[in-house]
Amino acid sequence: TTTKIALSSLSAAAAEAATYPIDITKTRLQLHGGSRRRSSVASGIWREGGVLGFYRGLSPAILRHLFYTPMRIVGYEQLRSVAGDSAIEKAVAGGSSGVFAQVVASPADLIKVRMQADGRMLSQGLQPRYSGIFDAFKKIIQTEGFQGLWRGVLPNAQRAFLVNMGELTCYDQAKHFIINHQICGDNSFAHTLASVASGLSATALSCPADVIKTRMMNQAVGKESRTVYRNSYDCLVKTVKLEGVMALWKGFFPTWARLGPWQFVFWVSYEKFRQVSGLSSF
Numbered sequence: 001t002t003t004k005i006a007l008s009s010l011s012a013a014a015a016e017a018a019t020y021p022i023d024i025t026k027t028r029l030q031l032h033g034g035s036r037r038r039s040s041v042a043s044g045i046w047r048e049g050g051v052l053g054f055y056r057g058l059s060p061a062i063l064r065h066l067f068y069t070p071m072r073i074v075g076y077e078q079l080r081s082v083a084g085d086s087a088i089e090k091a092v093a094g095g096s097s098g099v100f101a102q103v104v105a106s107p108a109d110l111i112k113v114r115m116q117a118d119g120r121m122l123s124q125g126l127q128p129r130y131s132g133i134f135d136a137f138k139k140i141i142q143t144e145g146f147q148g149l150w151r152g153v154l155p156n157a158q159r160a161f162l163v164n165m166g167e168l169t170c171y172d173q174a175k176h177f178i179i180n181h182q183i184c185g186d187n188s189f190a191h192t193l194a195s196v197a198s199g200l201s202a203t204a205l206s207c208p209a210d211v212i213k214t215r216m217m218n219q220a221v222g223k224e225s226r227t228v229y230r231n232s233y234d235c236l237v238k239t240v241k242l243e244g245v246m247a248l249w250k251g252f253f254p255t256w257a258r259l260g261p262w263q264f265v266f267w268v269s270y271e272k273f274r275q276v277s278g279l280s281s282f
Contacts, residue, residue, distance in 0.1 A: 004077070005070040007273040012069035013062050015265040019258045020061060021054035026254035027116045027214055057115035059133050064108035071101035072160075073270075076168045077282070091169045098164025099157045106156050107149035111136040113217040152216035155232040159209035166202035167259075171195060171267060172282075186281050191271050195263035202263075203256040208248035210255065212236055 016023075028041045045053045075097030083089040102109070111133055118128035130136035140148050175186075175194035184190050212235045219228050229235035239247050271282060 001074060003277055003279065004074050004274075007277065007279075008070045008073045008270060009066050011266045011270040011273060012065040014269055015262045016061050016065050017058065018265050019262045020058050022254055022258035022261075023061070024054055024056065024116045026251040026258060027113060029251040029254060056118065057112045060108045060111040060115065060136070063133070064105045064112060067108070068101045068105035069266075071104060072097045072164055072168070073282075075100060076164070080172070087169060087173055090172055091165045094168035094172075095161035095165035097168070098160040101164075102157050102160030103150075103153060106153045107137075109156060110140070110149060110151055110217050113214055114140075117218045151219075152213050152232075155209055155213040155216055155235070158232070159206050159213050162209055163202045163206035166205040167198045167263070170201040171198035171263070174198065175282075188268050188272070191268050192264060195267045196260060198267075199256060199259040199263040203252065203259050207250075207252050207255055208236075211239065211248055211250055215239070 024045065025042050028045065049056065072094075076094050079093035079097060080090060083093050111130075114136060115128075115130055115133075118130060130139060137149070144151065171194045174197040175190055178184060178190045178193055179186050183193075212232050215235055216229055216232055229238060236248075243250075267282075274280070274282065
């Protein structure tokens, strides 16, 4: 178990660093209320900070995955061993492990979203809210209380259930389908095909909750702050009312464009690390 935790953390850190520029573009796109092209969002990030602008908030993102990914991956594997072989039971196992992991890692996710959103303030010539990850922790606790670190935890947990139900179950089922039907052996090609299916499934299921989670997390609470959304349901209603139902899938293609490579880097490297370490295939 300790080896699996270490290997999943290493694989997740590599996948996060490789796909982070797409993630920050997706987050900015979701925060923008009106219609805006992905190219204009990306060019705006470039004008704000060049190459480094695409990595603003990377440190809390890596920190999040040091907790989030091992808990959900190892947790799913443990639950799968006691559950049945049906897709429904695996889906429940994947969603449950994702919820637990996300609740624990939610503060790091909150800071990542806030630091990503701060780039918009830079483009307007304003001072960012936070100078770094520790400054963000300190200021959020001071202005919003310790519980403020878990702002947006409900939509975050809802998203985690959906994304892990889609990601883990689909990867597991797709890989075994490929192997059992002798499309190829248990190798990197099978892991790549399964990761593509996993990324599509996770994106389609989780994008609405991801949009709501991002908007809820970005709004600060304080005397000088204006609360736009009272709760996740209010955010859902206002988003659909003002922007239409398709706004819930805002950032779908950047999300998919990130999840696809993320899944590929993570699963191929994780499976390879397990093989080198003498562990069985996932």
